[in-house]
Amino acid sequence: MFVRSINIQGFRGINNCKEIIKLSNFTVIIGRNNSGKSAILEALSLLPHPELSDIISRTKKIRYLRELHHDGILKKLLYLYAGTARLEYIINYNNADRRIKIEFDQDNIECNFEGSGNAGIKYAQSRLNMNQKYLEQSVVFIPDTTNILVALEARMNYYKELIMKEGHHIYLAEFLNKFVNDEYSELVFLTPISLRKILKDNKVYLPINDLGSGAEKVIKVMALLKVISPKLVIIDDFESGFHPSLMNLFLEWLKNEKWQTIISTHSIDVLNRLVDINPEQAKIIKLNKSKDDVLSHESLTLEELEDILNANIDPRKLGDALGL
Amino acid sequence: MQLVEDENYPNPNYIVFTGEGKTELNVMKGLAHVYNGRDIILHFPLSTLSRRTGLTALKSIKTTSKYYNSMIYIVDGDVFDNIPINEIQDYLKGIGIKINDVKLIREAFLINCEKGDKVINLYCIISGQTFIEEEIACLIKLKWGIDIDITGIRDIPWKKRIKREVNQVLKEKNIRIESLIKETGKKKLEIAFPNFCAVLKKIEEDYSKN
Numbered sequence: 001m002f003v004r005s006i007n008i009q010g011f012r013g014i015n016n017c018k019e020i021i022k023l024s025n026f027t028v029i030i031g032r033n034n035s036g037k038s039a040i041l042e043a044l045s046l047l048p049h050p051e052l053s054d055i056i057s058r059t060k061k062i063r064y065l066r067e068l069h070h071d072g073i074l075k076k077l078l079y080l081y082a083g084t085a086r087l088e089y090i091i092n093y094n095n096a097d098r099r100i101k102i103e104f105d106q107d108n109i110e111c112n113f114e115g116s117g118n119a120g121i122k123y124a125q126s127r128l129n130m131n132q133k134y135l136e137q138s139v140v141f142i143p144d145t146t147n148i149l150v151a152l153e154a155r156m157n158y159y160k161e162l163i164m165k166e167g168h169h170i171y172l173a174e175f176l177n178k179f180v181n182d183e184y185s186e187l188v189f190l191t192p193i194s195l196r197k198i199l200k201d202n203k204v205y206l207p208i209n210d211l212g213s214g215a216e217k218v219i220k221v222m223a224l225l226k227v228i229s230p231k232l233v234i235i236d237d238f239e240s241g242f243h244p245s246l247m248n249l250f251l252e253w254l255k256n257e258k259w260q261t262i263i264s265t266h267s268i269d270v271l272n273r274l275v276d277i278n279p280e281q282a283k284i285i286k287l288n289k290s291k292d293d294v295l296s297h298e299s300l301t302l303e304e305l306e307d308i309l310n311a312n313i314d315p316r317k318l319g320d321a322l323g324l
Numbered sequence: 325m326q327l328v329e330d331e332n333y334p335n336p337n338y339i340v341f342t343g344e345g346k347t348e349l350n351v352m353k354g355l356a357h358v359y360n361g362r363d364i365i366l367h368f369p370l371s372t373l374s375r376r377t378g379l380t381a382l383k384s385i386k387t388t389s390k391y392y393n394s395m396i397y398i399v400d401g402d403v404f405d406n407i408p409i410n411e412i413q414d415y416l417k418g419i420g421i422k423i424n425d426v427k428l429i430r431e432a433f434l435i436n437c438e439k440g441d442k443v444i445n446l447y448c449i450i451s452g453q454t455f456i457e458e459e460i461a462c463l464i465k466l467k468w469g470i471d472i473d474i475t476g477i478r479d480i481p482w483k484k485r486i487k488r489e490v491n492q493v494l495k496e497k498n499i500r501i502e503s504l505i506k507e508t509g510k511k512k513l514e515i516a517f518p519n520f521c522a523v524l525k526k527i528e529e530d531y532s533k534n
Binding site: 268269272298300304307308309310311312313314315317318 | 329330339341342343344345367369370371372373374375377380381382383384386387388390391
């Protein structure tokens, strides 16, 4: 597990957290709209250093975040657009826990590793014993927007030799065949990237961006993750654009990979499937934000989730009534 | 009392859960409206994914007792091989719930039990000899004099037939079960849904006393 916990103060719609949020190796965050799910994921996306490049967009993580939903203005990431955002994480690397603090106001950004002053990327490299490339590859954030598809295609092209060398171009076509009615034999690095479709007496090349956006996103994300093998994968609104069969397959695929996965969802299907596939060290975190924007949360184990689903209780509705 | 499915009601008094499905929700909604329709809040957060789980649904108490200390559990009659009250008590003990007291309310019962330091009042409603559609068939007879034949071997085809015939009548009358219950008097409802009504009546009475 890469990131063990997070605490948030003054960031986006969150004034502060009632308790530190402890994460697990496979964490699923649920909660009403505007309960803080995306804010938590965005805060995590700044790891391990906000001034590193985001692996997909190739812009600085903090800049990517503010451009993503916030008109490019840093102060829009601040709670009520003023003050200082304080994000505190415990990450585990090389079997040691390390505390990282990120603080920023509308003018300045600081990142402290435990015991350090404002630490630059070089300091992060030495503390985490990773070169800049691995630092950048350590955390992948997939926001809920189709705007990333173009950037993902660029990354696929960047890594095309590795993708081909490791056989992912065939693996991904075979994965795609499991949830579409067509049959593809491989990904081909034309412009744009295409899939070779097998017909009875012929073969044609179909641009990958002609797939539905859900299928396109999954194939591109999987290609990236396969080659960079990150430490942490963060996916906002996991099921967005997915047919349940694709959702099931992607969830199961994530479960079998060795990185830490943190997703948010509104889907009861995701929760139901989670019980069936039973990822190791999985937990469900249910968020609730009070009127004064204090974030509280409840954690459920998979066993508890299964018990609740077996009573035909919708876990998304449980506890809200009590203001938890 | 009133039944809410969603979460925007502060401090609900009871959580309702079932190892069955949506019909139980619709019946409860109608009955809650008839029994006062306000004051006591029943929270029935039914999932859209229905699992038929019978007694296994009781395991949820281990988690829901963090949030609620009053619960209503609805279960079909055909879940039981032996005496329901014994089977439920055995199941609860098996999942680490200590039973303090059991009170019969017609053929339903109220179990006072403990999970850790939480004291729980668990009302158990057994619907039908086999399933809830028998009770709806009874209501249809009382309301419109239409006979749905519930004789025969109570196997899966039998259940499907009863369900189909019940739905057919409701469709012909262009009414949903919830609305039918809402426009039916308590006397008929107490005959058709004896255990549901006995429990809801008891809850209302206890509330009035306090």
